[in-house]
Amino acid sequence: xxxxxxxxxxxxxxxxxxxxxxxxxxxxxxxxxxxxxxxxxxxxxxxxxxxxxxxxxxxxxxxxxxxxxxxxxxxxxxxxxxxxxxxxxxxxxxxxxxxxxxxxxxxxxxxxxxxxxxxxxxxxxxxxxxxxxxxxxxxxxxxxxxxxxxxxxxxxxxxxxxxxxxxxxxxxxxxxxxxxxxxxxxxxxxxxxxxxxxxxxxxxxxxxxxxxxxxxxxxxxxxxxxxxxxxxxxxxxxxxxxxxxxxxxxxxxxxxxxxxxxxxxxxxxxxxxxxxxxxxxxxxxxxxxxxxxxxxxxxxxxxxxxxxxxxxxxxxxxxxxxxxxxxxxxxxxxxxxxxxxxxxxxxxxxxxxxxxxxxxxxxxxxxxxxxxxxxxxxxxxxxxxxxxxxxxxxxxxxxxxxxxxxxxxxxxxxxxxxxxxxxxxxxxxxxxxxxxxxxxxxxxxxxxxxxxxxxxxxxxxxxxxxxxxxxxxxxxxxxxxxxxxxxxxxxxxxxxxxxxxxxxxxxxxxxxxxxxxxxxxxxxxxxxxxxxxxxxxxxxxxxxxxxxxxxxxxxxxxxxxxxxxxxxxxxxxxxxxxxxxxxxxxxxxxxxxxxxxxxxxxxxxxxxxxxxxxxxxxxxxxxxxxxxxxxxxxxxxxxxxxxxxxxxxxxxxxxxxxxxxxxxxxxxxxxxxxxxxx
Ligand code: ADP
Ligand code: MG
Numbered sequence: 001x002x003x004x005x006x007x008x009x010x011x012x013x014x015x016x017x018x019x020x021x022x023x024x025x026x027x028x029x030x031x032x033x034x035x036x037x038x039x040x041x042x043x044x045x046x047x048x049x050x051x052x053x054x055x056x057x058x059x060x061x062x063x064x065x066x067x068x069x070x071x072x073x074x075x076x077x078x079x080x081x082x083x084x085x086x087x088x089x090x091x092x093x094x095x096x097x098x099x100x101x102x103x104x105x106x107x108x109x110x111x112x113x114x115x116x117x118x119x120x121x122x123x124x125x126x127x128x129x130x131x132x133x134x135x136x137x138x139x140x141x142x143x144x145x146x147x148x149x150x151x152x153x154x155x156x157x158x159x160x161x162x163x164x165x166x167x168x169x170x171x172x173x174x175x176x177x178x179x180x181x182x183x184x185x186x187x188x189x190x191x192x193x194x195x196x197x198x199x200x201x202x203x204x205x206x207x208x209x210x211x212x213x214x215x216x217x218x219x220x221x222x223x224x225x226x227x228x229x230x231x232x233x234x235x236x237x238x239x240x241x242x243x244x245x246x247x248x249x250x251x252x253x254x255x256x257x258x259x260x261x262x263x264x265x266x267x268x269x270x271x272x273x274x275x276x277x278x279x280x281x282x283x284x285x286x287x288x289x290x291x292x293x294x295x296x297x298x299x300x301x302x303x304x305x306x307x308x309x310x311x312x313x314x315x316x317x318x319x320x321x322x323x324x325x326x327x328x329x330x331x332x333x334x335x336x337x338x339x340x341x342x343x344x345x346x347x348x349x350x351x352x353x354x355x356x357x358x359x360x361x362x363x364x365x366x367x368x369x370x371x372x373x374x375x376x377x378x379x380x381x382x383x384x385x386x387x388x389x390x391x392x393x394x395x396x397x398x399x400x401x402x403x404x405x406x407x408x409x410x411x412x413x414x415x416x417x418x419x420x421x422x423x424x425x426x427x428x429x430x431x432x433x434x435x436x437x438x439x440x441x442x443x444x445x446x447x448x449x450x451x452x453x454x455x456x457x458x459x460x461x462x463x464x465x466x467x468x469x470x471x472x473x474x475x476x477x478x479x480x481x482x483x484x485x486x487x488x489x490x491x492x493x494x495x496x497x498x499x500x501x502x503x504x505x506x507x508x509x510x511x512x513x514x515x516x517x518x519x520x521x522x523x524x525x526x527x528x529x530x531x532x533x534x535x536x537x538x539x540x541x542x543x544x545x546x547x548x549x550x551x552x553x554x555x556x557x558x559x560x561x562x563x564x565x566x567x568x569x570x571x572x573x574x575x576x577x578x579x580x581x582x583x584x585x586x587x588x589x590x591x592x593x594x595x596x597x598x599x600x601x602x603x604x605x606x607x608x609x610x611x612x613x614x615x616x617x618x619x620x621x622x623x624x625x626x627x628x629x630x631x632x633x634x635x636x637x638x639x640x641x642x643x644x645x646x647x648x649x650x651x652x653x654x655x656x657x658x659x660x661x662x663x664x665x666x667x668x669x670x671x672x673x674x675x676x677x678x
C-alpha cells in the first residue's frame with residue numbers, strides 16, 4: 001500500500017524522467033512532496049485593471065503584449081527589454097534589465113500575468129522587472145482562485161507539480177501530528193495534516209495564514225526546544241565566579257582617551273554581572289561594525305585577570321588575532337598581564353602561563369587546555385560553526401569547570417530573530433555608535449569617473465589619510481574577469497600612484513608576511529593597502545578613511561557593509577567608493593543593492609533590504625537552509641516566537657528528558673540532523 005514513505009514513483013503520473021526532475025528539487029518520497037511548500041500564490045480573481053494602478057504600489061495585472069523589443073543601453077552597458085502591455089482599460093510600459101531572452105520567450109499577442117511594483121516615467125505608469133508568466137489557453141483553467149507556485153526546475157511545469165500534489169493529498173490523513181494537542185489547542189493551531197492540505201490548495205487567504213502559522217510553528221518550536229535543552233544542560237554546570245573589581249574598573253575606564261557609550265556601559269555591566277555567578281554565562285554581544293565591542297570585552301578580561309584567572313579569545317583570522325593582542329597589550333599597559341598569541345604559525349610558549357590568550361582555530365585544532373580558565377570569548381562568531389564555538393567550552397583543563405561563554409557578532413539582527421536563532425544565549429546589544437562618528441559617504445563610481453576618483457584619493461592621502469582597495473579575487477587566470485589583487489596592486493603602484501606607497505595583502509601570503517604588512521599599514525609606512533576579502537572582518541585602522549571596492553557587484557550587501565566598516569572609525573570624514581566592473585552583467589538588482597549602501601548606514605536596515613532583494617534563501621548570511629519564505633517571516637514575528645519559547649520551556653520543565661514525549665523527541669532528532677542551527 002502506498003504510504004508517506006513510499007517512493008514518489010508510486011504516484012500515478014511519475015515516470016523515470018519526472019522522478020529525476022523531482023529529485024533535483026530534493027523530492028524522493030511522498031512525504032517530501034507534501035512538505036514542499038509553494039513560495040507564492042497567484043490570485044487571478046484579484047487582478048487589477050491597468051487604468052486603476054497606483055504609482056508606488058505593488059500590483060498584479062493580466063494583459064496582452066502589444067510590442068516587445070530589446071535595446072542595448074551603451075551608457076549603462078546593459079540590455080534593456082521593453083514591452084507595451086495592455087488590457088481593456090489602458091496600457092503599461094514594462095522593463096526588464098539584462099534578460100534579453102525575454103524578447104524571445106514572450107511575443108506580441110501573448111497574454112501575460114505580471115506582478116511587481118508600479119513606478120512612473122515620462123511615458124506614464126511602468127513596471128520594472130516584474131515577475132512575468134505567460135498565460136496559455138490551457139493554463140487559464142488553472143487561474144481561478146489562489147494558485148500555488150512552486151520553485152521548480154527546467155522541464156518540470158507548475159501544472160505537473162500541482163497535479164502531483166493533488167494526488168498526494170489523499171495521504172494527508174496518514175500524517176501524524178507530533179505536536180501535543182494541548183499546545184495546538186492553546187495556540188489555536190490547525191492540525192498538521194489539514195495544514196498540509198491548506199498550504200497546497202487554499203480556498204482563501206485565511207486558509208493560507210492558518211496553514212503557514214502551523215507549519216511555521218514547527219521550526220520555531222523545535223528551535224526553542226533545542227535552546228531550552230542546551231540552557232538546561234548549562235545550568236547544571238559550574239564555572240569560576242569572577243568578583244567585580246569596581247575601583248580598578250572605574251580607574252581603567254577613566255584612563256581611556258574617550259568616554260564609553262551608554263550602550264557599552266550597559267552591555268559591559270550585563271556581562272560583569274553574569275561573570276559573578278558560579279554557573280556559566282552564555283551570552284551574545286551584538287553590535288554593528290565599529291560600535292566598540294572590543295572595549296566591552298576588555299572590561300570583562302580586565303576583571304578576570306584581576307581575579308588571577310585566565311581568559312581566551314578566539315578570532316577567525318591570524319591578522320585579527322595579532323591586532324587584538326596588540327590592542328589589548330596597549331590597553332592593559334599599566335598592568336602586568338601576560339597576553340599571549342596562539343595561531344597556526346605562531347605558538348607563543350607563554351600561552352600556558354598567560355592571563356589572556358588570543359588565538360585562531362588553532363586553539364581548537366591543538367585541543368588546548370588551560371587551568372583556571374574562567375572566560376571564553378568568540379569574536380566574529382558567524383565565522384565559526386556552531387560546533388566549533390561550543391568546543392571552546394571544553395578548554396578548561398578541569399572537566400567540571402566550564403568557562404563563562406561570550407559570543408560576539410556584528411551581524412545585525414532584530415531582537416526577535418536573535419531570540420530564534422540564538423535562543424540559548426542571553427542577548428546584549430550595543431545599539432549606539434561612539435560619539436562624533438560621521439556616516440561614511442558612499443558613492444557608486446562609473447568607469448568615466450574613475451580618473452576623478454583617483455585624483456580625490458590622492459588628495460586625501462596627501463593630507464595624511466590612508467586607503468583600502470578591496471578586490472574580489474587573487475589571480476589573473478580568473479576567468480570571470482574580476483580585478484585580481486596582484487594586477488591591481490601593480491597597476492596602482494606603478495601607473496596610478498607611483499608617488500605613493502602601495503602595499504598588497506592577500507590570503508596566500510605567509511602569516512608572518514601578512515602580519516608585517518598590517519603592521520606597516522598601521523604605522524603609516526603603507527598609504528594604500530590593496531587587499532582581498534581578508535580584511536573583511538574586524539581590522540581596525542582608525543587613520544584609514546578611504547575604502548575603495550573594485551568589482552563591488554560581486555559582493556553581498558553584508559560583506560560590503562563589513563568592508564565599509566573598516567573606515568569611519570574616527571571623527572574624520574570617511575568615504576567608500578564602489579567601482580563596478582561587470583558592465584553588462586550589472587543587473588538592476590545589483591544596482592539597487594549598491595544604491596542601498598549609498599543611502600543607508602546601519603546594518604539592520606541593510607539586512608532588511610537584502611532580505612527583500614535576495615529572497616529568503618540567502619538572507620544576509622543568516623540562514624542558508626532555504627526555508628520557504630513564510631518560515632522566514634514567522635522568524636521575525638516576536639509574539640509567535642514568545643509563544644513557542646514559553647511552550648518549549650514549560651514542556652522541558654515538566655519533562656526534562658522528553659521521556660513522556662517520544663514523538664517530539666524523534667522529531668527533534670530528525671530536525672537536528674538536517675537543519676542548521678543558524
Ligand atoms: P567593533 O565593534 O567593530 O569590533 P572595535 O571594538 O574595533 O569595533 O572599535 C572600533 C574603534 O572605535 C576602535 O578604534 C576603538 O578604540 C574605538 N572606540 C571604542 N569605543 C569607543 C568610544 N566609546 N568612543 C570613541 N572611540 C571608541
Ligand atoms: Mg571587532
